[in-house]
Structure formats: C-alpha cells, structure tokens
Amino acid sequence: MxxxxxxxxxxxxxxxxxxxxxxxxxxxxxxxxxxxxxxxxxxxxxxxxxxxxxxxxxxxxxxxxxxxxxxxxxxxxxxxxxxxxxxxxxxxxxxKRGEKVTVDVPVVVVGEAAPETLVVTENAAVSVEAEATHIPEQIEVSVEGAEVGTQITAADLTLPAGVTLLADAELLVVNVTAAPTAEEVEAELAEAEAEAGIERDEPEAEAADEAPAEESTEE
Structure with missing residues (x-):
C-alpha cells in the first residue's frame, strides 16, 4: 500500500x-x-x-x-x-515505516458458486497484523463452483506475504447454503409481516356465478 x-x-x-x-x-x-x-x-x-x-x-x-x-x-x-x-x-x-499494526481488512467474495446456492458473508472483515506500509486493501475469497455446505473460515484465507492472521482461525467468513425456494421466501415474508403487525389484503370475494333471479310479477 x-x-x-x-x-x-x-x-x-x-x-x-x-x-x-x-x-x-x-x-x-x-x-x-x-x-x-x-x-x-x-x-x-x-x-x-x-x-x-x-x-x-x-x-x-x-x-x-x-x-x-x-x-x-x-x-x-x-x-x-x-x-x-x-x-x-x-x-x-x-x-513508522516497518512498524507492525493491527487492522481489520475487508473480505471480498469472488467467483460463482454452484447453481441453487446462496453465498452468505458471515464476517465482512478479519483482523490481521501487517507492516504499516504493506497493509492489504482487501482479501479475496473465491467461491467458484462451491457446493451447498461449503464453509470458509479465517484459517482458509490466503494472506499476502508478511501478513499474519489475528482473528480466530475458526471464525466463519463465508457460508454457502441452499438457495431458498419461492415458497420459503413467501413464508418468511408472511412471518415477518405478522411479527411487524402488517395485515395482508385479503383477495376480494369472487362474484356470484349467477345473478339473483328477478322476482316475477303477476299481471
């Protein structure tokens, strides 16, 4: 840097x-x-x-x-x-030049995971130690082709030379889960609205199939 x-x-x-x-x-x-x-x-x-x-x-x-x-x-x-x-x-x-400093470096996810997956960034930055003049601007994490169940921890990160990980090695950074179905999204939305006290508009009652018969009048 x-x-x-x-x-x-x-x-x-x-x-x-x-x-x-x-x-x-x-x-x-x-x-x-x-x-x-x-x-x-x-x-x-x-x-x-x-x-x-x-x-x-x-x-x-x-x-x-x-x-x-x-x-x-x-x-x-x-x-x-x-x-x-x-x-x-x-x-x-x-x-000072050559001095070691402790900083939080942003994590950037790159690549495309497997179809029907959802990539969740659990921690957007990790704590590292680096020389003041050699602090990485970001740390890239590839999820290319990652399947459901893939978990990337701090220990899995590839750090530049001279940079030492200070975060817990088991810290979960990226989690690849199954993408929710449309039904699951709808259910979660309904639950969130219910918790917030929002009532959904009920569909209007369908019109009667037949109009009421006219009363006959005798002459």
Missing part, C-alpha cells in the same frame, strides 16, 4: 464553531494520535483528503506534511455527513 501525500496546517482553534468555519472553507478538521505524544490537531484540504481516503480504502495510509516535516499516519475513524456525503472529521494514528 503506497501512502498518499497531503499537506496539512496545524489547528489552533477548537470547538464546534471552529470546525464549522473550517468546513465552510472546504477543509477538514483532523487529529493525529501518537503513543507517548500529545495529539496533533490539523486542518486538511477537503477534496484532496477525500480522494486519498477513497484511493487508500478502509485502512488508508497518508504522508501528512506538517510544517515541512512528514508524518506517516494510518486512518482510524472517518466521519462523513450523512446527507451531503462530505468529510466532517478524520482521526489518524501516527505510524
């Missing part, structure tokens, strides 16, 4: 008001945490930071230039506005 380069400014103003002013300037408030040192409060360029985080994935690694000095930082938490989808705040952890 290559580190994206970002130039930052040290932040001296704090609080919600200061954060709003920073965001109005299309910038992002951020903090870099380091063991044994005071947190570094920064202001980052909004667009460049967004693009760096997208490119780096869940564990984006950034080279943050602060007053002419470069700090290697690993992304730990990203806050995004739920409506406007813009960055609101980013937390980083300071790391």
């Amino acid at each position: 290559s580190a994206e380069k970002i130039t930052a400014e040290k932040r001296t103003e704090f609080g919600k008001g200061a954060a709003r002013r920073i965001r109005r300037e299309h910038k992002v408030p951020a903090v870099v945490y380091a063991h044994g040192s005071e947190p570094i409060h920064l202001t980052l360029p909004g667009h460049d930071t967004m693009m760096a985080l997208k490119h780096g994935g869940a564990n984006a690694l950034l080279e943050i230039e602060i007053d002419g000095q470069v700090q290697l930082a690993l992304t730990k938490q990203v806050q995004v506005d739920p409506v406007r989808r813009v960055l609101e705040h980013v937390d980083f952890v300071a790391v």
Whole structure:
C-alpha cells in the first residue's frame, strides 16, 4: 500500500464553531494520535483528503506534511455527513515505516458458486497484523463452483506475504447454503409481516356465478 501525500496546517482553534468555519472553507478538521505524544490537531484540504481516503480504502495510509516535516499516519475513524456525503472529521494514528499494526481488512467474495446456492458473508472483515506500509486493501475469497455446505473460515484465507492472521482461525467468513425456494421466501415474508403487525389484503370475494333471479310479477 503506497501512502498518499497531503499537506496539512496545524489547528489552533477548537470547538464546534471552529470546525464549522473550517468546513465552510472546504477543509477538514483532523487529529493525529501518537503513543507517548500529545495529539496533533490539523486542518486538511477537503477534496484532496477525500480522494486519498477513497484511493487508500478502509485502512488508508497518508504522508501528512506538517510544517515541512512528514508524518506517516494510518486512518482510524472517518466521519462523513450523512446527507451531503462530505468529510466532517478524520482521526489518524501516527505510524513508522516497518512498524507492525493491527487492522481489520475487508473480505471480498469472488467467483460463482454452484447453481441453487446462496453465498452468505458471515464476517465482512478479519483482523490481521501487517507492516504499516504493506497493509492489504482487501482479501479475496473465491467461491467458484462451491457446493451447498461449503464453509470458509479465517484459517482458509490466503494472506499476502508478511501478513499474519489475528482473528480466530475458526471464525466463519463465508457460508454457502441452499438457495431458498419461492415458497420459503413467501413464508418468511408472511412471518415477518405478522411479527411487524402488517395485515395482508385479503383477495376480494369472487362474484356470484349467477345473478339473483328477478322476482316475477303477476299481471
């Protein structure tokens, strides 16, 4: 994983008001945490930071230039506005080249399982240890041709060189089950609606086969 380069400014103003002013300037408030040192409060360029985080994935690694000095930082938490989808705040952890770090790496399922199967991702990420500059962006799991009953655990994953599994080896990652029939889907839907208190519309009563006979009148 290559580190994206970002130039930052040290932040001296704090609080919600200061954060709003920073965001109005299309910038992002951020903090870099380091063991044994005071947190570094920064202001980052909004667009460049967004693009760096997208490119780096869940564990984006950034080279943050602060007053002419470069700090290697690993992304730990990203806050995004739920409506406007813009960055609101980013937390980083300071790391060094060659340093081992513990991260959760996303699992990506590839391939097509056997017909009439359902592939269920039981755990979408696994915990591993890797060098800060060699964190895998994702771990691929192939289910090509997998039959019903196939179970892939953390121990079955193929990890890149230098990456050590920290998750329980027996952790179930992917489970291949039988695809539900239309009747089973309908039954589950009806049960869920019943639990939610939703009543289904009953079909309208069928019209009578014959119209009622007219009363005869005598002259």
